[in-house]
Amino acid sequence: MQNNPETAFQQKSRAVFLNSLRHIDREAIARLQNARRLAVESLSRPRPAWRRHSWALPAGATAAILIAVATGMFWWKLNSQPVLPFTTANNEDMSIVLGNDNLDMYADLDFYNWLQLQEQQKSQPSNPGDDKSG
Amino acid sequence: MSSVEHRAFRIAQMALRHREDALDSVQDAMLQLARRYAQRPREEWPPLFYRILQSRIRDCQRRRAVRNRIMSFFGGQREADDDPPDPIEAAADPGGRDPSVQLAQGMAMQALESALAALPGRQREAFILRILEGLDVAQTAKSMGCSEGSVKTHLSRAVHSLRQSLGDHW
Numbered sequence: 001m002q003n004n005p006e007t008a009f010q011q012k013s014r015a016v017f018l019n020s021l022r023h024i025d026r027e028a029i030a031r032l033q034n035a036r037r038l039a040v041e042s043l044s045r046p047r048p049a050w051r052r053h054s055w056a057l058p059a060g061a062t063a064a065i066l067i068a069v070a071t072g073m074f075w076w077k078l079n080s081q082p083v084l085p086f087t088t089a090n091n092e093d094m095s096i097v098l099g100n101d102n103l104d105m106y107a108d109l110d111f112y113n114w115l116q117l118q119e120q121q122k123s124q125p126s127n128p129g130d131d132k133s134g
Numbered sequence: 135m136s137s138v139e140h141r142a143f144r145i146a147q148m149a150l151r152h153r154e155d156a157l158d159s160v161q162d163a164m165l166q167l168a169r170r171y172a173q174r175p176r177e178e179w180p181p182l183f184y185r186i187l188q189s190r191i192r193d194c195q196r197r198r199a200v201r202n203r204i205m206s207f208f209g210g211q212r213e214a215d216d217d218p219p220d221p222i223e224a225a226a227d228p229g230g231r232d233p234s235v236q237l238a239q240g241m242a243m244q245a246l247e248s249a250l251a252a253l254p255g256r257q258r259e260a261f262i263l264r265i266l267e268g269l270d271v272a273q274t275a276k277s278m279g280c281s282e283g284s285v286k287t288h289l290s291r292a293v294h295s296l297r298q299s300l301g302d303h304w
Contacts, residue, residue: 009297010265012304013246017266020243021140028157032139035161039168 138180139164142187145262148247149191155198159190181277184263188277242304249299253292256280260288261296 105112139160146156163186171182250258256278263274264285274289275282 006293006297009293012242013261013265013296014268016239016242016246017141017144019239021144023240024140024143028143028153029140031157032143032160035157035164036139038161039164042165042168043172 138183141267142183145267146187146191148250148262149258150194150198151251155194159187159194162190163187178276180267180269181273184267184269184277185279188259245300245304246296249296252299253295256284257288257292257295260285261292264289265293 142160142163143156146159147153150156150159163183166186167179167183171179174182250261253261259278260274263269263277264271269277271282271285275285278285278288
């Protein structure tokens with residue numbers, strides 16, 4: 001195994017690397033020890049609830065957005081004007097709406113009907129028998 | 135963790151070539167491991183730790199690349215990647231080891247670092263974790279987030295490239 005040049009190369013690489021560890025300066029060693037101490041201390045400290053359930057914040061935000069969107073859509077549907085489906089039966093209505101006629105005339109249609117009736121009654125000859133009885 | 139921290143620091147320093155960034159990365163990785171994976175079995179810690187550390191190293195490299203791009207865009211000076219010379223490193227060895235041996239070891243390490251820096255990222259990662267850190271294939275695969283076959287392939291290519299670039303006399 002020792003004769004294998006690849007294995008010898010790997011062993012030498014590791015030996016050189018491990019030897020270089022001796023040259024790490026004291027300040028760096030102290031900082032590494034301090035970092036390890038902080039890491040171990042963080043284990044004994046109870047984590048705050050919001051860190052323990054770190055999924056709760058994004059899940060809550062997503063749920064709030066979905067509820068807001070659903071409420072908005074519901075509100076918009078309630079307040080929007082009903083739209084009649086366009087069928088061929090509505091063609092007459094559409095011609096009235098799109099036409100250039102005065103729409104006030106259609107509003108007073110009953111009045112014009114009554115007026116026409118009055119004119120027809122006037123134009124009919126009066127009954128002579130009625131005069132006698134009167 | 136105490137047995138790992140020195141090697142982790144050197145690995146981070148080799149990747150980042152910056153002492154402070156390496157220390158910060160190791161510290162972050164330790165804290166993350168303690169906070170997230172303390173409940174896991176102890177034998178799972180080394181691969182998880184190195185996975186977090188590699189992620190921190192990549193984050194740091196990305197930040198540095200963006201910073202350098204911005205600095206070069208505004209015509210500023212690039213930050214020096216290497217630390218200033220360390221006086222402790224240059225001081226005499228209190229253990230009284232042979233200076234010529236030390237010099238040879240130091241030069242060998244420098245050559246290894248330079249050759250490692252020239253490798254593709256995944257090959258470098260596989261070599262560092264498997265050979266320098268001494269993780270087994272399964273742990274290395276877990277740490278790198280790939281299959282054991284991929285680890286073997288990356289490692290084989292890394293060793294081949296390193297032997298070619300360092301030469302037989304190394």
